[in-house]
Amino acid sequence: MPVITNIADLKRIYERRVPRMFYDYAESGSWTEQTFRENTSDFDQIRLRQRVAVDMTGRNTASQMIGQDVAMPVALAPVGLTGMQHADGEMKAARAAEEFGVPFTLSTMSINSIEDVAGYTNKPFWFQLYTMKDTDYVSRLIQRAKDAKCSALVITLDLQILGQRHKDLKNGLSAPPKLTPSTVANLMTKWTWGLQMLRAHRREFGNIVGHVDGISDASSLGAWTAEQFDPSLDWGKVEKLMNEWGGKVILKGILDAEDAKMAAKLGADAIIVSNHGGRQLDGALSSIRVLPEIMDAVGDSVEVHLDSGIRSGQDVLKALALGAKGTYVGRAFVYGLGAMGQAGVTKALEVIHKELDTTMALCGEKNVAGLSRDNLLVPADFGGRWA
Numbered sequence: 001m002p003v004i005t006n007i008a009d010l011k012r013i014y015e016r017r018v019p020r021m022f023y024d025y026a027e028s029g030s031w032t033e034q035t036f037r038e039n040t041s042d043f044d045q046i047r048l049r050q051r052v053a054v055d056m057t058g059r060n061t062a063s064q065m066i067g068q069d070v071a072m073p074v075a076l077a078p079v080g081l082t083g084m085q086h087a088d089g090e091m092k093a094a095r096a097a098e099e100f101g102v103p104f105t106l107s108t109m110s111i112n113s114i115e116d117v118a119g120y121t122n123k124p125f126w127f128q129l130y131t132m133k134d135t136d137y138v139s140r141l142i143q144r145a146k147d148a149k150c151s152a153l154v155i156t157l158d159l160q161i162l163g164q165r166h167k168d169l170k171n172g173l174s175a176p177p178k179l180t181p182s183t184v185a186n187l188m189t190k191w192t193w194g195l196q197m198l199r200a201h202r203r204e205f206g207n208i209v210g211h212v213d214g215i216s217d218a219s220s221l222g223a224w225t226a227e228q229f230d231p232s233l234d235w236g237k238v239e240k241l242m243n244e245w246g247g248k249v250i251l252k253g254i255l256d257a258e259d260a261k262m263a264a265k266l267g268a269d270a271i272i273v274s275n276h277g278g279r280q281l282d283g284a285l286s287s288i289r290v291l292p293e294i295m296d297a298v299g300d301s302v303e304v305h306l307d308s309g310i311r312s313g314q315d316v317l318k319a320l321a322l323g324a325k326g327t328y329v330g331r332a333f334v335y336g337l338g339a340m341g342q343a344g345v346t347k348a349l350e351v352i353h354k355e356l357d358t359t360m361a362l363c364g365e366k367n368v369a370g371l372s373r374d375n376l377l378v379p380a381d382f383g384g385r386w387a
Contacts, residue, residue: 001340004347006355007311007332013339014085017193020186021171022084026334029278030163035286036278039309042286046318047377051364060367061357065326066152066248066269066303071101072353073368074316076345077307077330078128078154078252083111084175085338086193087200091120093337096345098123100353105154105328108141109225111175113206114148124151128252130159131237132228137212142244144207152269153245155238156276158253160231163280176203196341239266252307253280255290257297264302270326271298274307277330285384288319293383295323313355317363321371322378 004010015023029036061072076097082089090112097104098121105126106117117125127145132138145153172178176197177187187194197203208215208225215221230237242249251263252272263271273291275284287308295304306319307328316327329352336344360368363375 001343001347004351006351007335007348010332010335010339010344010348010351013344014335014337017190018085018338019177019183019190019193021168021173021177021183022081023338024167024171025081025165025173026079026085026331026338028165028167029282030165030280031282033278033282035275035282035284038286039275039278039288040311042289043309043311043315043318045379045382046288048314048317048359048363049375049377050362054364054366056361056366058366059357059361061353061360063325063368065103065305066250068103068151069101070103070326072316072356073320073324073326074310074349074352074356075103075126075305075326075328076105076333077328078105078107078110078156079330079334080107080109081111081175082107082334082337083200083202083206084177084197085334086341087196088112088116088120089337090117091201092342093333093345094121094125096333096342096349097125100346100349102349103152106150108207109205111200111202111204111206113202114141114144114150116201116206118148118150124149126150126152126154126250128154128156129241130156131230131233131241133230134212134228138241139244140211141207142241146245146247152248152250153241154250154252154272155241156252157233157238157259158255158274158276158280159229160233162226162229163276163282165279175205235262235266242266242268250305254294255284255287257290257293260294260298260302260304264298268302270303270305272305272307272328273324274328277308288315288322289382289384291319291322291324292378313352313357314359316352316356317359317368317371318376320368321373321375323373 063073094104108130127150248269250270305326306324336348
């Protein structure tokens with residue numbers, strides 16, 4: 001294994017090894033990509049307070065997310081098409097997360113199915129649900145997650161209408177990839193990826209193919225998916241889904257204080273402050289920028305997590321110090337997976353953990369539970385002055 005010192009090292013290997021359309025799928029946002037860029041750059045505006053002459057022995061990054069013990073307050077975010085970044089990608093990422101001691105969240109739009117991942121792991125994982133117009137399919141999907149002993153349902157609220165991502169349209173993104181001249185030319189340079197995919201457990205959307213009538217190939221799947229996201233989703237439907245699940249629920253895609261209050265009122269176990277990694281509403285504020293306002297609005301009435309933009313353990317620490325009880329990494333673990341499979345996901349988690357542990361120590365803290373705004377230097381106008 002090459003020397004990996006940070007997540008950017010994994011990203012460089014990932015770009016070399018994975019076909020362009022799947023690299024672009026992960027490494028892009030909607031429209032101008034302003035929000036996609038600011039998700040990471042806004043973390044840079046927050047500075048850290050160094051403290052010295054503090055006993056740093058016995059440090060501990062262990063915590064809990066929705067009552068579940070975690071080695072550090074970091075979960076693997078739901079990422080669609082993960083099984084096209086590396087053969088059996090969801091299964092291998094889930095195994096890496098399990099062994100490291102952090103939650104794994106399986107996307108509705110995964111390549112490996114719920115049952116694939118459940119058969120490859122020993123501990124419960126979380127399942128992320130997109131709300132579809134086909135309510136019968138959604139109910140069956142929820143039941144499959146129950147049968148697989150998933151310990152939490154993550155309901156995504158910000159994908160009622162698909163944001164346009166220019167690169168995906170230009171690349172003709174599909175699973176498996178369409179064999180156009182340009183695609184073939186690129187695939188010929190990614191022979192290691194290709195050989196691995198030949199041995200993959202599956203190469204289509206495992207939670208959909210075989211579970212929806214009339215879905216027989218990539219073209220019929222694409223047409224069905226494009227029209228299935230439910231634009232009529234409202235809080236009433238969210239509540240019905242929560243009741244149908246009957247277990248722990250995390251509501252993902254909260255970016256406004258009033259929405260956060262509503263989620264807390266419904267009794268969600270946690271909310272995820274997220275703008276879908278900058279892939280939906282371009283021009284929306286970064287997740288880290290709105291986190292303080294949301295924390296002020298909901299306080300301890302609901303557990304608050306943060307997603308979008310985290311690329312380091314320092315980013316994790318900043319989110320925790322601003323009040324979040326958990327964080328999610330999506331692209332960071334995808335870089336590791338595409339670079340070197342399960343070992344790469346483990347390496348990504350090791351890098352983030354080491355950065356979190358070291359930074360926590362240099363800030364004079366021994367436990368993540370002790371982190372607070374006192375550990376940060378936040379610009380006075382960080383929340384922005386908006387008319």
